[in-house]
Amino acid sequence: MPDYQLLVFDWDGTLADSVARIVESVLAAADRFDLHPPDEAQIRGIIGLGLPEAIAALYPELDSGLAERFRLAYADHYLTLDTTPPPLFPGVVEGLEALRAAGYRLAVATGKSRRGLQRALAGHAWQDYFEITRCADETASKPDPRMLHEILARCGVAADRALMIGDATFDLLMARNAQMDAVAVGYGAQSLERLRPFAPCLEIMEFAELRHWLMPVTRRCSLEGV
Template sequence: MTDYQLLIFDWDGTLVDSIGRIVESMHRAAEFCELPRLSDEAIKGIIGLGLPEAIQALYPQVREAALIERFRLGYGEHYLALENQPSPLFPGVAESLEVFRAQGYRLAVATGKSRRGLHKVLQGRGWLDYFDVTRCADETASKPHPRMLQEILAHCGVAPERALMVGDSAFDLQMANNAGVDAVAVGFGAQPLEALRAFGPRLAIEDFSELRAWLAQGAAVRTDEVGEYVG
């Protein structure tokens, strides 16, 4: 039976319903920089990366440092303005996190956001001291590099096999695999579960409360279908 000690969460699309704001902010930044407007699905496909990596993936023709910085500033200003009214938590998140804390789990965040962006949204919720540790893409390596998780594990003194990464993107699950950490795929964020199953998550869920139920069962089973646990 796997006895997890540390639960690590992606932020956007996993804990909070912010994907629409990210997509809108990327469109606005592109307009600001007079770059082509891409599809919503193309933008959802890079959510989870650090912003410089996301810009490079979406607009490989953009090489000038000044233009990249202009895009970054345009995106950040628009997104942070939207976050004056914090994005809502997904159903079941607040209650589940409180239960996890009461049960003694260590809690962490591993996000593609900048430190400035994460500070803003945590501050907006009064959560600056809520998690044991947080890591952002602009202060370490971007997903799917494992460094973000490795730093969180080192900070908490937890072995990889005692940690669980919960995320909504291929980059989250690839990062977990690269760090030797089990993963949970959520299907209500940026990418559908069909795209995430290829990375071998221990669990695939369509409602956050399913994670709480699974952990309560001992997390000793695998799943091939949403809500169906296979020993």
């Protein structure tokens, strides 16, 4: 296994258990404009994209004006649900603390807006927790590798020393496009069956599995440096 230095995490469905809020908000916006409601599997299939790209995938027939009104309706509804931050998945807090203490550098690459991510980070008192975060509205949406390229450049880490962890095909395809390894998260928006064709180097159904997989390498490297 490569000696990874930098771990890049998706947010929704990977660190935060927010998929149900996203599904509800899409359905609320669709109802507001009398649009046919997508089923839950369709909505889960676009989680990870930037919001404009997600709306276009669900409703390609919408003109730009209605798509923007849909975006605002979605954001308004999501905000009403976001009076408390979505909970983090079991093992995330302990796992990230252990990985950071072991010397791994942590980053986030998300389809959320910058405002949405900052609100989520503040809700967990994590404003300065990650070395760098990149959001879809300030760079290219997944699966374009631009946000990963920007993270790697800012951190000064080569692609083969970084690992992308995500629960959507867009995460794994983005990693492939950036020539990075990826971990498939099966407890979030999409199933491992959907993610497996992208050849992840690890599949997990609990966050603790990532910690256990990475920590032996850290211990070995630490001993070699003594």
